[in-house]
Amino acid sequence: MTLTKVNRRFPLIESGLPSWFETNAFLDDDFFNRPMNLPAMNVKESEDHFDIELAIPGFSKDEIEISLEKDLLRVWAHKTKEFVDENAEGYTRKEFSYDEFERKIQLPSTVNPDKAIKAHYEHGILKLNLMKLDVSKEPIKKRIKIS
Secondary structure: OOOOOOOOOOHHHHHOHHHHHHOOHHHHOOOOOOOOOOOOEEEEEOOOEEEEEEEOOOOOHHHEEEEEEOOEEEEEEOOOOOOOOOOOOOOOOOOOOOOOEEEEEEOOOOEOOOOOOEEEEEOOEEEEEEEEOOOOOOOOOOOOOOO
């Protein structure tokens, strides 16, 4: 199974006006239901592994937790809120905000859960490397005897 990119942000452009109104695709679209604090994610598949990148600036490595349970990869980050008197520091406007987030990613069955997941965090980008199962290139041919 491969990961497939789906662009659900603009259902009108992707599927056309008539079919869009004939179905409930607009209401089923997770773009409008998902929390806005989820980090952007890139997924790249190669022959033997998946590379996943998450944009999570403002966190340290100690504030990020990654876990794998069966076929569900969970990335969670939490930053303790500190009260900062904006006027004391000279701010006239402060929009940066680093809240917690939790993103769960359903992994395909081709990911090898026994191989270690490599994680690297630098410049606000979390990079994960997940190895695929070792699958032989040629299918095994087996003769079945009829009784």
